[in-house]
Amino acid sequence: MRLNGSTVVVALAAALAGAGIARSVAQSPRQAGSPARPAPRPDRIEGRPNFSGIWQANNEAHWDLQAHAARPGAVTQPGVYPFEYARVAAAPVVALGAAAGIPASLGVVQDDGGIPYTPEALAVRNANAEHWIDRDPELKCYLPGIPRAMYMPYPFEVTQSTNKIHLAYAFANTARTIHLDEVDPPPAETWMGHSVGRWEGDTLIVDVSYFNDKTWFDRAGNFHSDALTLTERFSLLTPDVMQYEVTIEDPKVFTRPWRIAMPLYRRMEPNMQLLEYRCTEFAEEFLYGHVRKEPLVKRWEGETMIVEITRKVPPGDRFYEWLRK
Amino acid sequence: MRTRLLLVVGVAVVVGALAAVVRPWGAASAEADVPRTPWGEPDLQGIWTNEFDTPLQRAPRYGTREFFTDEERAALDEERLQLLGRDRRVERGTELDVAGAYNSVFMSMKRTGRRTSLIVDPADGRIPALTPEAQQRAAADRAFRLALLQATETCKNNSPACAGGTYVPTPSPRRDEPLGRYNTARMNRHYGPEDGSLSDRCLSGGVPEFGTAYGGSFRRVVQTPGGIAIFYDVGQGQGFQRNIVMNGGPHLPPQVRQWHGDSRARWDGDTLVVDVTNFSPKTDFFGSRENLHLVERWTRTGPDTLEYRVTIEDPTVWTRPWTVVEEFTRQNGKENRVYYEPRCHEGNYGFPSLLLAARLAEQAYAERRAPHPALMDNATDFVGVEENPLGR
Numbered sequence: 001m002r003l004n005g006s007t008v009v010v011a012l013a014a015a016l017a018g019a020g021i022a023r024s025v026a027q028s029p030r031q032a033g034s035p036a037r038p039a040p041r042p043d044r045i046e047g048r049p050n051f052s053g054i055w056q057a058n059n060e061a062h063w064d065l066q067a068h069a070a071r072p073g074a075v076t077q078p079g080v081y082p083f084e085y086a087r088v089a090a091a092p093v094v095a096l097g098a099a100a101g102i103p104a105s106l107g108v109v110q111d112d113g114g115i116p117y118t119p120e121a122l123a124v125r126n127a128n129a130e131h132w133i134d135r136d137p138e139l140k141c142y143l144p145g146i147p148r149a150m151y152m153p154y155p156f157e158v159t160q161s162t163n164k165i166h167l168a169y170a171f172a173n174t175a176r177t178i179h180l181d182e183v184d185p186p187p188a189e190t191w192m193g194h195s196v197g198r199w200e201g202d203t204l205i206v207d208v209s210y211f212n213d214k215t216w217f218d219r220a221g222n223f224h225s226d227a228l229t230l231t232e233r234f235s236l237l238t239p240d241v242m243q244y245e246v247t248i249e250d251p252k253v254f255t256r257p258w259r260i261a262m263p264l265y266r267r268m269e270p271n272m273q274l275l276e277y278r279c280t281e282f283a284e285e286f287l288y289g290h291v292r293k294e295p296l297v298k299r300w301e302g303e304t305m306i307v308e309i310t311r312k313v314p315p316g317d318r319f320y321e322w323l324r325k
Numbered sequence: 326m327r328t329r330l331l332l333v334v335g336v337a338v339v340v341g342a343l344a345a346v347v348r349p350w351g352a353a354s355a356e357a358d359v360p361r362t363p364w365g366e367p368d369l370q371g372i373w374t375n376e377f378d379t380p381l382q383r384a385p386r387y388g389t390r391e392f393f394t395d396e397e398r399a400a401l402d403e404e405r406l407q408l409l410g411r412d413r414r415v416e417r418g419t420e421l422d423v424a425g426a427y428n429s430v431f432m433s434m435k436r437t438g439r440r441t442s443l444i445v446d447p448a449d450g451r452i453p454a455l456t457p458e459a460q461q462r463a464a465a466d467r468a469f470r471l472a473l474l475q476a477t478e479t480c481k482n483n484s485p486a487c488a489g490g491t492y493v494p495t496p497s498p499r500r501d502e503p504l505g506r507y508n509t510a511r512m513n514r515h516y517g518p519e520d521g522s523l524s525d526r527c528l529s530g531g532v533p534e535f536g537t538a539y540g541g542s543f544r545r546v547v548q549t550p551g552g553i554a555i556f557y558d559v560g561q562g563q564g565f566q567r568n569i570v571m572n573g574g575p576h577l578p579p580q581v582r583q584w585h586g587d588s589r590a591r592w593d594g595d596t597l598v599v600d601v602t603n604f605s606p607k608t609d610f611f612g613s614r615e616n617l618h619l620v621e622r623w624t625r626t627g628p629d630t631l632e633y634r635v636t637i638e639d640p641t642v643w644t645r646p647w648t649v650v651e652e653f654t655r656q657n658g659k660e661n662r663v664y665y666e667p668r669c670h671e672g673n674y675g676f677p678s679l680l681l682a683a684r685l686a687e688q689a690y691a692e693r694r695a696p697h698p699a700l701m702d703n704a705t706d707f708v709g710v711e712e713n714p715l716g717r
Contacts, residue, residue, distance in 0.1 A: 191668060276568075285518075
């Protein structure tokens with residue numbers, strides 16, 4: 001029997017391709033009896049791009065989604081000038097000096113860069129910004145919500161399987177599971193949303209719903225109601241950079257859907273791992289310090305800088321009242 | 326002839342490659358029918374829980390017997406059934422009645438499991454003896470907590486919470502002692518958050534996780550080639566994400582300590598082996614803190630079953646290592662009954678209220694409107710839990 005050359009070439013190509021598939025997919029780290037070695041991450045899982053790994057935003061969206069100039073502090077007060085642009089850092093952060101400033105940003109809000117608040121909602125946003133310390137759930141170490149958890153200045157880890165994609169966030173040690181298979185909705189509203197995903201080619205599209213009204217988008221007071229729904233789009237620009245886009249809808253707060261978009265970057269350190277930021281404990285003094293028997297915050301004396309911080313929680317903004325609003 | 330050989334080689338490589346896709350280590354696997362991921366690892370994914378109640382430690386009357394008979398299980402179920410919904414009250418209006426608000430009504434109850442204890446080693450099914458140093462630490466801790474209770478009705482009435490203590494009608498002079506060791510359990514003093522238990526502070530939930538009498542014990546496993554994520558739903562909203570590293574690297578440096586430790590995993594045959602160290606001194610597992618070392622073995626044993634086996638050691642606490650086995654059952658994935666959003670902290674009205682009440686009690690005492698706060702027991706709860714024949 002004679003075979004022509006092209007048949008052989010096809011067979012060899014198939015052989016090489018087959019071996020390639022085996023290398024890229026079948027990378028079990030099982031190595032009994034010998035020290036494990038890091039398993040190279042396959043580019044694709046069941047034909048879909050593999051987002052597994054540790055990622056982090058590298059931008060200023062966690063301060064303010066919108067374009068803004070640098071500011072002298074997260075909390076400011078009028079200085080010697082009557083101009084908004086000449087405010088100075090205020091008591092709660094003044095002791096931190098230049099470390100307490102806010103970096104400038106071109107913003108991540110797409111299209112005209114504006115957030116289409118209703119007039120009533122805009123007033124709430126502005127009041128939120130003014131009472132940032134009292135109202136921002138991040139300071140209390142509450143669950144950060146989506147999309148905020150995606151661009152806080154903490155890493156998160158993606159574990160991508162075939163029917164679930166699990167996202168674990170360093171902040172507050174929280175997580176969410178993106179369900180690619182059929183799953184019943186949650187029994188009640190949530191902080192982190194209920195995420196249901198599907199593939200459109202190489203793009204992962206995730207619908208997130210069942211939110212409560214207690215999470216924010218950033219430290220600038222941008223907020224939403226319990227009518228929030230998100231459509232997230234994840235796509236790989238390179239193996240180590242993903243494009244993350246979200247369409248945000250909330251008819252109680254916004255007059256139309258709006259979008260944010262940003263790249264997220266893979267943490268490349270070879271020994272990178274997700275470490276805990278279990279901030280519940282860190283927020284205890286902030287939340288409960290006033291009901292200690294002996295307050296820890298005292299007036300400093302002598303040559304030590306004396307920082308007098310007066311922060312009276314406004315009526316209606318005490319944490320338990322705020323939670324129930 | 327030569328081309329034909331090439332073709333045969335080519336086909337063989339293709340077949341070999343495809344076989345590798347399906348099962349990279351081929352016939353080396355002992356449990357060939359274990360469910361596998363598309364990339365060939367044993368599939369540990371899903372929501373898992375122990376569907377039976379089994380005490381951690383074996384009641385001494387069972388000696389070294391590892392399993393109940395069916396008749397014993399039925400009898401225990403019957404006995405425990407009588408406790409269901411039982412609202413045992415002490416005299417209404419007393420402190421202990423309020424403390425007993427968490428009683429058997431709040432206990433979750435599952436059928437009695439086949440094992441007489443979760444502990445399978447040592448052979449008596451009990452936590453090994455403490456080292457002399459650990460005994461001293463435990464005794465000192467107990468003595469301090471009893472001193473805080475000494476002037477309360479709990480001790481006056483010889484309640485179980487005062488076991489080992491004696492009633493003294495005046496507050497203990499030890500009441501203002503600073504804490505020498507990081508506190509993890511509730512005490513009858515509420516000067517600040519640190520006097521609270523980790524549970525009251527929404528900081529409980531940790532590994533190893535054996536469930537509690539008053540809340541679920543679920544874990545969701547998601548795998549990817551070379552990685553695994555486990556999220557725990559435990560207690561009452563005290564779940565946590567556990568980050569597991571599979572890069573083969575060494576444990577974290579000793580100055581990096583974590584509430585849930587540092588988990589390093591590898592596959593040993595079809596078993597996931599996780600080595601856990603670097604625990605925080607703020608955690609406490611039966612007296613073991615920063616020196617706790619766990620070796621966990623996760624093995625899929627059937628279509629809906631998974632065996633979890635953990636060896637626990639800390640030579641500064643126990644005189645020998647000990648081992649616990651749990652048999653998990655896979656839960657319905659579509660129903661998705663896992664509470665993956667623990668929000669104990671977000672709704673923690675109780676803890677600041679406890680602190681505020683303590684300040685108000687001090688003020689009332691200063692104004693001679695109320696007795697000394699140390700005469701009240703604001704630490705004891707779960708009245709009647711000791712009636713459960715499986716114990717806890």
